[in-house]
Amino acid sequence: MLEFLDTGAILSIGAFLQLASNLLRFWSPPFGLFATTFCMASLGMAFQDSHSNTFVSTVNGAHRWLGFIHAMYALGALVSPFVATPIASSMQSKWSIFYIFLVGLGVINIVGVVLAFRDSIRILPRSLSASGNDHARGRSVEALHGMVKILHLRVVWILSLFFFFMLGVGITAGGTSNFPATVLGLTNLWIGWVVVYLVDVRHGKLSEVGYTPAGLYGGIFLGRLLLAEPTHRFGERRMILLYGVIMLGLQLVFWLVPNIIASATALSLLGFFFGPLFPIVSFISRSAMDSRAQLIGTGCFRWHKVIS
Numbered sequence: 241m242l243e244f245l246d247t248g249a250i251l252s253i254g255a256f257l258q259l260a261s262n263l264l265r266f267w268s269p270p271f272g273l274f275a276t277t278f279c280m281a282s283l284g285m286a287f288q289d290s291h292s293n294t295f296v297s298t299v300n301g302a303h304r305w306l307g308f309i310h311a312m313y314a315l316g317a318l319v320s321p322f323v324a325t326p327i328a329s330s331m332q333s334k335w336s337i338f339y340i341f342l343v344g345l346g347v348i349n350i351v352g353v354v355l356a357f358r359d360s361i362r363i364l365p366r367s368l369s370a371s372g373n374d375h376a377r378g379r380s381v382e383a384l385h386g387m388v389k390i391l392h393l394r395v396v397w398i399l400s401l402f403f404f405f406m407l408g409v410g411i412t413a414g415g416t417s418n419f420p421a422t423v424l425g426l427t428n429l430w431i432g433w434v435v436v437y438l439v440d441v442r443h444g445k446l447s448e449v450g451y452t453p454a455g456l457y458g459g460i461f462l463g464r465l466l467l468a469e470p471t472h473r474f475g476e477r478r479m480i481l482l483y484g485v486i487m488l489g490l491q492l493v494f495w496l497v498p499n500i501i502a503s504a505t506a507l508s509l510l511g512f513f514f515g516p517l518f519p520i521v522s523f524i525s526r527s528a529m530d531s532r533a534q535l536i537g538t539g540c541f542r543w544h545k546v547i548s
Contacts, residue, residue, distance in 0.1 A: 241287075243364070244363060244364060245362075245363060245364060246360040246361070246362050246363075246364055247291055247295060247357060247360045248353070248354075248356075248357030248358065248359065248360035248361035248362070249360070249361045249362060249363065250287050250291050251287065251288055251291055251292065251353045251357055252350065252353050252354060252357070252361055253284070253287055254283075254284040254285065254286070254287030254288035254289075254291075254353075255284065255288060255346070255349045255350035255353045255354075256284070256350060257280050257281065257283055257284030257287070258280075258281050258284040258285060258288075258346050258349065259343065259346030259347065259349070259350055260280060261277040261278070261280040261281035261284065262277075262281070262339045262342040262343045262346050263343055263346075264277045264280075265277055265336055265339040265342075266336050266337060266338075266339035266340045266343060267336065268334075268336045288353075292309065293306070293309075293522050296309055297522060297523060297525075297526040298526070302523055302526065303468050303469075303471070303472040303476075303519070303520075303523045304468050304469065304472075306468070306519035306522050306523050307464045307465060307467070307468030307516060307519045308464070308465065308468075309519075310464050310515075310518055310519045310522075311460075311461050311462075311464035311465045311515070314457050314458075314460035314461035314464060314511075314515060315457075315461050316345075317457040317460075318454055318457040318458050318461055321451065321453075321454060322451075322454070323338065323341050324338045395525070399521060399524075399525055402521060403518075403521070406514075406517055406518070407518075409487075409514070410460075410514055412433055434452055434453055434456070434507060435449055435450055435452060435453065438452060438500060438503060438504075442498065442499075442500050442503060444500045448500075449500060449504070452503075452504050452507060453507075455504055455505075455507055455508035455511065456507050456508060456510065456511035457511060458508060458511065459507075459508040459509060459510065459511025459512035459513075459514070459515065460511040460512070460514060460515035461515065462512055462515070463511065463512040463513060463514065463515025463516050464515040464516055464519060467479075467512075467513075467515065467516040468516060468519065471516050471520055472523075476520050476523065476524055477524075479516075479520070480517065480520060480521075483513040483514070483516070483517065486513050487510050487513050487514060490506045490507075490509050490510040490513070491506075491510060493506040494506040494507060494510070
């Protein structure tokens with residue numbers, strides 16, 4: 241799409257797809273349509289994620305702004321369960337009303353994008369396309385050729401593998417699993433691996449440990465806001481290694497110390513040092529690739545996230 245549309249147009253399409261997906265959810269549509277909306281939302285997120293990261297990496301103080309926008313992701317992951325859980329528990333037959341909350345965020349998203357990028361919401365003439373070449377081949381062929389060329393870059397695959405393992409750790413810690421809470425005596429609830437571990441191994445009460453993953457996302461949120469500057473000042477590569485060692489130690493505390501409070505604290509601190517990794521590597525990729533390669537590279541990073 242980079243060959244045909246300017247940045248604002250692509251971001252607007254992404255915002256519209258996310259808004260449309262939530263408009264199709266809140267009224268409890270048939271399951272087939274409901275499932276399809278997640279593909280629509282994911283496509284919109286892919287458009288916005290790759291292009292917004294690339295845009296922000298070009299501005300002054302990019303390391304701070306990348307930390308900020310990725311902190312907003314963690315803030316959403318932190319707030320969302322506190323909105324969804326009361327709705328799901330008090331209105332079980334109308335749980336889809338939760339998506340009205342996301343419709344409101346979608347409206348804010350699309351209005352913000354249109355206002356911020358109104359000058360670049362346009363179809364690119366051939367002379368202004370990303371390749372800038374005026375060959376007989378169509379722009380679609382040019383785009384495909386450029387993508388193949390970028391996928392031959394060694395740095396793209398190295399960073400993709402880094403994200404594969406990094407996001408695998410984060411999603412396993414704070415994401416949801418296919419473990420139904422009915423096994424623990426509850427209904428209409430799916431819980432994360434961390435909660436399963438604290439209930440099954442640490443023998444905690446679900447009512448007390450159910451919100452533990454919120455501590456992880458709270459840590460990620462603070463880490464992305466507070467560690468962006470010291471990480472940039474002392475060197476990104478050096479700090480990534482330091483954070484990795486600290487997280488390994490915190491993971492061992494979580495596993496080996498038979499105390500729920502210690503485990504929850506270790507998880508929150510793990511999130512704090514885990515948080516800046518994604519914006520750090522996004523910033524590093526700016527120096528390793530040009531903006532066009534970074535766009536496609538970010539797509540590869542997200543593909544590895546889906547797999548992890």
